[in-house]
Amino acid sequence: MTPPRVYWQSVRPFTFTMSVAPPLLGSLLAVLQVPTLSFNWFHFILTVLGCVIAHAAANTLSDYADYKKRVDREGTYGSSGVLVAKLIEPEKLLLWSAVLYGLAAFIGAYLVWAAPNGLALLWLIALGGVLGFFYTIGPFHFKYHALGDVAVFIAFGSAMTLGAYMVQTGRFAWQPVLYALPISFLVDAVLHSNNLRDIQNDLVVDIKTIPILIGEAAAKKMYYVLVFSAYAMILILIGLAGLPWLTLLTFLSLPLALKLIARVHHKADIPQNQFAMIDAATAQLHGAFSLLLLLSLLGSRWL
DSSP states (O other): OOOHHHHHHHTOGGGTHHHHHHHHHHHHHHHHHOTTOOOOHHHHHHHHHHHHHHHHHHHHHHHHHHHHTTSSOTTOOOSOOTTTTTSSOHHHHHHHHHHHHHHHHHHHHHHHHHSTTGGGGHHHHHHHHHHHHTTSSTTTOGGGBTOHHHHHHIIIIIIHHHHHHHHHHSSOOHHHHHHTHHHHHHHHHHHHHHHHHTHHHHHTTTOBOHHHHHOHHHHHHHHHHHHHHHHHHHHHHHHHSOOOGGGGGGGGGHHHHHHHHHHHHTGGGSOHHHHTTHHHHHHHHHHHHHHHHHHHHHHHTTO
């Protein structure tokens, strides 16, 4: 019998900041921008839970597909590692992914039925489902055709944020779409750092990622741009889109960002097994930045 810890490892919990921050942001924006809103805590919990479960489902399905395509194999660092280490059979992991997708779909269906103007959520749920399910599965194989960056940028940024906002308000607004952009850049930085790390391993199999297409030197520069763009977007949104000035607190995470940029810059001088954790470290930056963004938005309500 497969131990529960293996199932937990397979969902890659260190990445869950990427699926928790957007619904928290969207829900908070609903409260801040609609003073008369009657906030539904049950729908809020379901929204966050649904996003996390859908993320876990996509992670496990990606593990399965990567293992079958030999993107994940002995000597590589990608994914959760449960299949490479033979901690679970591929069929069991596929079934686990199906169960998670079923739970996420049930939550999504309930919110469409129960949330105000719930039918308007259908297109966002469908978009997220397509981007997540077909990330490594045909016919699209987004990850294997250098489109993974686009998929995560949309799904773990504006799509989830707007969805959470609409669950509470029942209406579309531009602020959730725009205010999610800083964290979208950092989500993409997490994926990009993973692909940067895996250039040599991925070259062995028939897939394309942006670092493979543009080369390691340009891929390093792209990582710098993605990280700095998160902070630049804060300044742009303050100046042009009404983002509260208190969100400058996100710059408190800049020392961590600079540390990671230095690590990427000196990639050749760092032992491979140490650089292997660059994606997890970038996820920590995403978590710190997102927490500061949420706290500063919350604080702006009383200032």
